[in-house]
Amino acid sequence: MKSLAFATISELQEKLQKKEISTQELLAFFIERFRTHDAGNINSALEVYDPEFILEQSAQHGSLAGIPGLIKDNISQNKCHLSCASKILEGFVASYDATAINRLKKNGALMIGRANMDEFAMGSSTETSAYVKTKNPWDTSRVPGGSSGGSAAAVAAGFVPWSLGSDTGGSVRQPAAFCGVVGLKPTYGLVSRLGLVAYGSSLDQIGVFTRTIRDNALVLSAIAGHDMRDSTSLCVEKKDYTQSLDVKLRDGLRIGVVDEALRFEGMDSDIVSAIEEGVKVFESLGAKIKHIELPTLSYSAAAYFILSRAEAASNLARFDGVRYGMRDMQAKTLSKMYADTRHDGFGSEVKSRIMVGNYVLSAGHSGQFYDNAKVVQNLIRHEFMQAFKDVDILIMPTHPAPAFKFGAFDVDKLQMDLQDYFTCPVNLAGIPALSIPCGLTKSKMPIGMQLIGPHVSEGLLYRTAYAYEQATPWHTMHPAGF
């Protein structure tokens, strides 16, 4: 049964079709893996549902029929708890399905449970969860990354073949890189945000974790496409992204390597070598390599901090103890109830981001911070568009250093925030990016390579990554002990 744990979605579907295993048996197998390997150990899941409940929710046929996956706990699943890993939403039960969940259910996918995360998706290590610390399956003294750390760890450890996360500044790609799996941040608007609890609404996208490119394309195909209930949803036709996969790169493919990213101060030398090796693989597969400068790259994190915190401050105003979630029952007046509930319900990282957001939006400061950040956002977007006139795809590292130890940034939180350095420019520009495994450090921790493309280029990103995957061994490597 061991081989099932790391089987691809297609392999599992074949076993189901040939009736080598039933849907119930396959589900029981994965639930058992959470029981034996996750609970009290990796802690990727906040909750695993009852098999009867899981099976009742989904269609019996479809592109993902019978294939279990784990859902980040900021995506609504009807009748299930939704906590965003925050105390303020303790006991809250979602009353509808997110559009992505609805589409997965129609395609037969099985939602096995809720994944741990940084509180309200604010963090890069999953340490800010109010409930539990998720460990990196490759080295349990290290974090899985974040904010979608539970989703990444579960896929890496073979608890599920796929999971959903969300990515506002890198929260799918960075944990994917830390855990050695594939993570996609789609084009802004490709996947409906209906039912995704908002953090930075203009940057948030639901993303997909898998161990292989084909699996990732399968899941994206199920959830992507226009949704009239999300006004920022793109009017793109539904398509089957697996159709674009090919072991050969597109003829004449031009790849741009972002040089200053590799020269970034504090960049891990093993990561630089792995990316350089990766570029050589693409060259050997026939890609034309160019070197690209993105001068505004070094200002992106600053702009991202401002815009994301500003949006978070207004989005999180709704958690006030009136309509749902916890309430401080001692307060005698309404305003005291708001303030006390939010003091006790939010963790310190969330409070700090709300404060930063209201500071940069306040009279006297918005010109210096918020308005300038919007200008920088336009600049970086413009630079990406210019680059895509010369090349089809850009390559950058996903992360400056491998997964770090728990508590590494307890004192210097700014360094934790700078985990987003290579990923957040992509959110500012609204373009898609894929993090794929491209090697291991000397201490055997996974390394992620980021492929970035222009708007709605997911098909090309998948094709390019698939050719790389088929030519390299990284996707076959899994953490020991699972």
Place this chain on the structure above:
Amino acid sequence: MTKITKEEILKIARMSYLDIHDDEIEPMTQQLEAVLSYAERVQEVARLVNEPSNKQMNVFREDVIVRTDVNPILDQAPDREGNFFVVPAIIDQKKK
């Protein structure tokens, strides 16, 4: 380098409807100063260009009533009476 006074922290906390305890002021100040001092750099490049922000486009749809059962939503309320949310007094009696 952005410096933030205690008064500013308390003002922002009030605006944010966040109670902040005395022992939390100092670490909160440090955290805000660190992030804002880093974020300040947006001014350096922003001055060099004069590009207007992207025009946002409104998306319209018909305003159609969809009947839903309100009970699953009202059931989430910490305090409820019929179809209403119950909250503590809005006006502080003592401050009259």
